Amino acid sequence: MILVLGGTGEARKLAEALVAREVRVVSSLAGRVARPRLPVGEVRVGGFGGVDGLAAWLRENDVRAVVDATHPFAERIGANAAKAAEHTGIPLLRLARPGWEPVKGDVWHWADDLADAARQLPGLGERVFLTSGRQGLPAFAHLDDLWFLIRCVDPPEPPLPRHHELILARGPYETAAERELLERVDILVTKDSGGTLTSAKLTAARELGKPVLLVRRPPRPDTETAETVTEAVEWVLNR
Known part of the structure; x- marks a missing residue:
């Protein structure tokens, strides 16, 4: 076996x-x-x-x-x-x-972990598209001055950021739909998951010139x- x-x-x-x-x-x-x-x-x-x-x-x-x-x-x-x-x-x-690699036009910032991403966020944007998974959401719950568009597969449990909108969805995602979501925010926060299932958001961010804050793999x-x-x-x- x-x-x-x-x-x-x-x-x-x-x-x-x-x-x-x-x-x-x-x-x-x-x-x-x-x-x-x-x-x-x-x-x-x-x-x-x-x-x-x-x-x-x-x-x-x-x-x-x-x-x-x-x-x-x-x-x-x-x-x-x-x-x-x-x-x-x-x-x-x-x-x-393999993890994702930046290409021409990408504006990427790197964080060592979710806590580091939360520390960096206030200086990078006020409206955040957060796709780091529901279990990591408490790391951002204290950021009361920011607004979050949160996407995850299953409903998350608190604590959550005070100002947020929740989307429940499962990939794969299309670039056009990701672009519509990213037009509503200043920055994308995600993990370096790699692969093609969820990479459309990176393409959309590149096309819009939006910065991305990526959490490094442990x-x-x-x-x-x-x-x-x-x-x-x-x-x-x-x-």
Whole structure:
């Protein structure tokens, strides 16, 4: 069995490719999204109970390899997977899409984390398009002098910024629609998620000359890494 730590488009594509090759795959989802897009093959939802719980699950289910295809900002499960793989001796691959790179016309600012982004914002714009995910919204809740257009998949829980409008939506997004939203704000705040699913907002910001405040990816454990699903499939088939 191959365990795919999923929740991303790459994870779904990997599961589909492996199942098509008659590889038994179990995709694990964290359960943070109310109606997730489910991959083909077997699916489990919820945590493992930390490093020890994950290590025990790997042993009990005779897992021969693990692919961590979680979101670039899913720090905890990435760290737990690396430690569990080390404890059990089971091979681990990190499937990580490359981060975004600026091109001509981009006006980008970088933040080390959400708290740093919140510190920088007051000097960059008064009306903010915030797409950093619902769990990161408390970092901006104290900015009472700013107005936020907040987009996330599921309804967020407080605390939230006092002055805001909420949009519930799931990508992929079209550039024209993103341009309409960005015309209402001064700046876009987002995480460096990479990939094409949500990159239209960056294209729209570039076309409008709007600045973007990007949160850098957190560090990940030093593990073997693939950037594409094709590379990950080849790695699994060679285990």
